[in-house]
Amino acid sequence: MNKLFSSRILKGFSGILIAAAAIAFLAFLATNSRDAAPQARANLIAHFLKLREINARLDVNVLRSRNGFNSDYDPLQEGLQSMQEIRAQLDTDLERVGIQAPEAARALDEAFARKSASIDDFKAANAIWRNSLRYLPTLVESIGQNPRADTALRLQTSEIASGLFRFGLLSDTDTAALRQLLDALPSSLDAYLAELLQGFRIHGETILRQSEREAELLATLAEIPVARCIDLLQENLEFSFTAQAERANFFRDILTVYSALLLLLILYIGARLARAYRQLGLANHQLNEANETLEARVEERTRDLNAALSELKASEAHLIQSEKMASLGQMVAGVAHEINTPLGYVRGTLEFILHTLGDTLEPYCVRVSAFIAGILGKPANDSENQAPAPLDAELLPELRMALDNSLYGLDQIGEIVLNLKNFSRLDRGQYTLYRLEEGIDSALMLAKNLIKHRAIIKNYGDTSPVFCAPSQINQVVLNLITNAAQATTEEGGTITISTRMKGNDTVVIKIADNGTGIPEDVVGRIFDPFFTTKEIGKGTGLGLSIAYKIITQHKGKIQVFSKPGKGTLFAIELPVETGAASEAPALAEDMPLLEDD
Amino acid sequence: MPEHTGEFVPISWVRPEKSKRTAKGSRWRFLRRIREIGLSATLILGMAVAPALAQNLGWEPIKPLPPNPALDAAKVKLGFQLFHDPRFSDDGTVACASCHLIAQGGADRGRRVSEGVRRQMGEVNAPSVLTAAHNFHQFWDGRSPNLEDQVSHVLANPREFASTWSAVIQRLSRDAGLVSTMRAIYGEAPSRKNLSDAIAAYQRSLPEISRFDRFLRGESSAITAEERQGYEKFKSYGCVACHQGVNVGGNMFQRLGALGNYFADRGMPETRADLGRFNVTGKESDRYVFKVPSLRNVALTAPYFHDGSAATLEEAIAVMFKYQLGRAAPAEDQRLIVQFLRALTAQSLEKSLGSKP
Numbered sequence: 012m013n014k015l016f017s018s019r020i021l022k023g024f025s026g027i028l029i030a031a032a033a034i035a036f037l038a039f040l041a042t043n044s045r046d047a048a049p050q051a052r053a054n055l056i057a058h059f060l061k062l063r064e065i066n067a068r069l070d071v072n073v074l075r076s077r078n079g080f081n082s083d084y085d086p087l088q089e090g091l092q093s094m095q096e097i098r099a100q101l102d103t104d105l106e107r108v109g110i111q112a113p114e115a116a117r118a119l120d121e122a123f124a125r126k127s128a129s130i131d132d133f134k135a136a137n138a139i140w141r142n143s144l145r146y147l148p149t150l151v152e153s154i155g156q157n158p159r160a161d162t163a164l165r166l167q168t169s170e171i172a173s174g175l176f177r178f179g180l181l182s183d184t185d186t187a188a189l190r191q192l193l194d195a196l197p198s199s200l201d202a203y204l205a206e207l208l209q210g211f212r213i214h215g216e217t218i219l220r221q222s223e224r225e226a227e228l229l230a231t232l233a234e235i236p237v238a239r240c241i242d243l244l245q246e247n248l249e250f251s252f253t254a255q256a257e258r259a260n261f262f263r264d265i266l267t268v269y270s271a272l273l274l275l276l277i278l279y280i281g282a283r284l285a286r287a288y289r290q291l292g293l294a295n296h297q298l299n300e301a302n303e304t305l306e307a308r309v310e311e312r313t314r315d316l317n318a319a320l321s322e323l324k325a326s327e328a329h330l331i332q333s334e335k336m337a338s339l340g341q342m343v344a345g346v347a348h349e350i351n352t353p354l355g356y357v358r359g360t361l362e363f364i365l366h367t368l369g370d371t372l373e374p375y376c377v378r379v380s381a382f383i384a385g386i387l388g389k390p391a392n393d394s395e396n397q398a399p400a401p402l403d404a405e406l407l408p409e410l411r412m413a414l415d416n417s418l419y420g421l422d423q424i425g426e427i428v429l430n431l432k433n434f435s436r437l438d439r440g441q442y443t444l445y446r447l448e449e450g451i452d453s454a455l456m457l458a459k460n461l462i463k464h465r466a467i468i469k470n471y472g473d474t475s476p477v478f479c480a481p482s483q484i485n486q487v488v489l490n491l492i493t494n495a496a497q498a499t500t501e502e503g504g505t506i507t508i509s510t511r512m513k514g515n516d517t518v519v520i521k522i523a524d525n526g527t528g529i530p531e532d533v534v535g536r537i538f539d540p541f542f543t544t545k546e547i548g549k550g551t552g553l554g555l556s557i558a559y560k561i562i563t564q565h566k567g568k569i570q571v572f573s574k575p576g577k578g579t580l581f582a583i584e585l586p587v588e589t590g591a592a593s594e595a596p597a598l599a600e601d602m603p604l605l606e607d608d
Numbered sequence: 609m610p611e612h613t614g615e616f617v618p619i620s621w622v623r624p625e626k627s628k629r630t631a632k633g634s635r636w637r638f639l640r641r642i643r644e645i646g647l648s649a650t651l652i653l654g655m656a657v658a659p660a661l662a663q664n665l666g667w668e669p670i671k672p673l674p675p676n677p678a679l680d681a682a683k684v685k686l687g688f689q690l691f692h693d694p695r696f697s698d699d700g701t702v703a704c705a706s707c708h709l710i711a712q713g714g715a716d717r718g719r720r721v722s723e724g725v726r727r728q729m730g731e732v733n734a735p736s737v738l739t740a741a742h743n744f745h746q747f748w749d750g751r752s753p754n755l756e757d758q759v760s761h762v763l764a765n766p767r768e769f770a771s772t773w774s775a776v777i778q779r780l781s782r783d784a785g786l787v788s789t790m791r792a793i794y795g796e797a798p799s800r801k802n803l804s805d806a807i808a809a810y811q812r813s814l815p816e817i818s819r820f821d822r823f824l825r826g827e828s829s830a831i832t833a834e835e836r837q838g839y840e841k842f843k844s845y846g847c848v849a850c851h852q853g854v855n856v857g858g859n860m861f862q863r864l865g866a867l868g869n870y871f872a873d874r875g876m877p878e879t880r881a882d883l884g885r886f887n888v889t890g891k892e893s894d895r896y897v898f899k900v901p902s903l904r905n906v907a908l909t910a911p912y913f914h915d916g917s918a919a920t921l922e923e924a925i926a927v928m929f930k931y932q933l934g935r936a937a938p939a940e941d942q943r944l945i946v947q948f949l950r951a952l953t954a955q956s957l958e959k960s961l962g963s964k965p
């Protein structure tokens with residue numbers, strides 16, 4: 012029970028697991044088949060456009076600052092900041108579309124960082140350069156106005172200043188030459204001029220240095236491939252988008268197939284459920300029906316049980332009866348045997364008397380009688396002294412007749428005893444070849460008292476001996492004859508017993524009477540055990556049922572034909588070969604010998 | 609000394625040198641000549657036109673403060689609270705506001721360097737936070753790219769807050785009121801991200817226009833004549849080469865001592881902080897390079913420079929002339945420049961400027 016329960020839970024659990032897995036796979040497919048949000052893609056493209064534009068404007072602004080067209084460096088910083096912001100948005104959008112920033116993004120960041128640093132350097136260089144360049148004319152003028160400065164010096168400083176400006180504007184001047192010119196400036200003049208010249212030298216060198224630095228930074232800036240990195244990143248991302256779209260398409264295809272499969276599965280499960288439901292309905296219906304018929308079946312079973320019980324009772328009664336009969340049979344056999352002995356010497360004695368009477372006594376008595384009569388010669392008239400009268404001549408034959416009668420009676424007793432012995436044979440269970448007519452005769456003999464005055468008509472045919480248990484067959488016949496005798500009256504009662512062959516292998520015995528017959532309503536039940544029409548206590552109700560059993564055991568048939576008021580006919584059919592003795596049931600061995608039913 | 613108000617400097621006084629490179633052909637000389645004439649003409653034109661353009665088209669190197677961005681008032685309020693919260697520091701003695709006193713210009717009350725936890729002295733002079741939102745990088749060496757990130761640097765600096773985020777968050781999380789406020793605003797418990805965000809939001813709310821901004825927007829009477837003259841000096845001497853843009857600086861790096869050896873002359877031993885941006889990039893060219901500080905509210909934020917070596921504006925201006933411009937200027941011009949710089953003070957703080965020197 013517990014095991015079943017847990018296995019059920021396990022089954023249910025695994026079912027839920029499988030369903031969950033199927034749904035999870037569906038969700039996985041659905042998620043993966045979704046294309047990157049078109050809005051995000053559009054955003055990304057817009058970002059790239061903006062990045063390019065800002066980058067280009069930044070480059071322009073660097074040049075503008077270089078050439079003094081920008082009043083301040085805010086535009087540069089704004090450009091860098093905008094690019095950084097867009098770059099951050101790009102990352103956010105990429106994350107939203109589920110694409111990892113490719114290597115190109117790092118390259119862009121790197122280029123951007125370099126650009127940022129270069130622009131910082133550029134601003135610093137540019138500011139210094141511009142200031143020095145701005146100061147230079149003032150210095151030149153101051154030197155020119157100094158009375159100690161000669162024309163050569165004035166020309167020298169002017170030329171240098173002009174060269175530095177040219178260099179600043181066109182970057183085509185030979186810086187080495189300018190440096191040489193700066194170095195060639197005289198150093199030891201009067202203190203004020205020397206200071207001016209020193210300032211000139213310093214600023215000139217600063218301009219040169221910063222110009223070179225600027226040119227270098229501008230070259231670096233031109234070299235930094237921010238624009239190319241942007242292009243590359245965009246290309247990469249577009250490739251990723253294409254790949255993603257392809258992947259999404261692939262998953263969409265799988266999703267379609269999977270959905271179709273799931274649908275089919277659901278349909279299949281639905282169909283199975285419907286079928287299971289139908290079966291359940293059917294089973295339910297059957298269960299209801301079974302429930303309804305249960306009572307009937309119980310009744311039927313009860314009936315069967317009752318039948319079995321009555322049969323059991325019958326068997327018990329049979330057993331008791333047969334025990335009784337067996338004891339009775341033994342007693343009868345014992346009594347018969349015991350009677351035989353006195354019967355023997357009574358008969359012997361009687362025969363001796365008869366013999367003696369005939370051969371010796373009778374002539375003697377005749378002679379004695381004649382002698383006496385002779386002696387006396389006269390009849391005696393004195394009564395007291397009257398001589399005995401001579402023997403009546405008739406007396407002796409009468410004696411002989413009486414003795415003969417006694418002998419006859421003894422013979423009859425002997426026959427009865429023999430019949431009793433035969434009937435209650437101790438070997439009654441033994442099967443043997445037996446002429447049925449013998450059994451009928453001995454039954455008739457036993458029932459002599461019952462059937463006296465009734466006409467007994469015997470119609471014996473030429474029948475074959477039957478392999479049977481004679482005592483049992485005798486019992487049946489005796490039972491039927493007894494019944495017939497009881498059904499008939501003393502006057503006019505006729506019992507007809509006939510035997511004949513039916514075919515080669517069956518002997519038929521018919522025992523008929525012209526008695527009261529059996530009422531139609533009981534004729535069907537006369538072979539049932541305990542069924543009796545007699546008063547309570549007079550019959551056991553077992554006689555005919557035992558007869559039926561015995562005949563059935565001999566593979567024969569017993570039938571009854573009766574018309575109330577006209578008479579009854581019992582017909583027994585016995586096969587010549589009734590089967591092996593071993594087949595004889597135990598019950599047969601203990602069959603009651605006598606049944607007065 | 610002539611003064612030029614435009615960005616372009618005239619060179620018309622340069623006479624073309626006839627004697628040079630006579631060996632070249634006349635054709636070449638002719639071309640050169642044409643080019644030089646064209647160049648000179650352009651420059652003359654530029655000189656003539658630039659000031660007019662500057663006046664009429666708003667072509668000023670300094671830009672007026674834009675309006676502050678739209679900010680969540682609750683965040684700003686929270687940021688104010690956090691800005692004044694000493695629990696950010698390890699021993700609970702120092703808050704942002706300990707060294708950046710908003711009402712006094714956003715810097716530290718005239719101290720050369722500020723005091724962090726356990727009375728440690730900082731390495732550099734505390735800059736003003738009033739317009740820090742407009743700086744392109746934060747800190748003197750520009751080591752932080754924005755206000756949000758900047759918080760972490762101060763927090764972790766062993767001389768400043770000497771703390772960690774986990775410790776700060778742990779301390780702040782015990783404050784049920786604060787936690788519920790933060791949950792209401794950010795929908796989450798205090799974190800490095802949202803705490804930094806609130807503090808940054810507060811700092812973005814701080815910029816406030818000065819009279820000079822009103823002048824830049826066309827209100828010519830917003831500044832005095834002297835201040836106006838000072839502005840012209842500021843431009844013509846080239847201060848504006850670095851101190852330009854919205855924040856009058858704060859948008860570039862520059863080497864301290866571009867035209868002279870500042871550190872050799874300073875008289876103080878060189879410190880690690882003196883290396884400036886070199887500490888961030890490691891590049892030799894970044895040695896002694898610092899972020900050009902914004903000059904907004906500069907009159908309130910003495911002493912000056914990263915080392916706080918200049919006690920007054922006048923001193924600072926003198927140093928700048930010597931080491932950044934490589935020139936001298938008359939005292940009167942410097943005085944005028946000071947006047948101009950005072951006009952960059954946020955209007956609500958001008959009363960704390962004190963009397964004019």
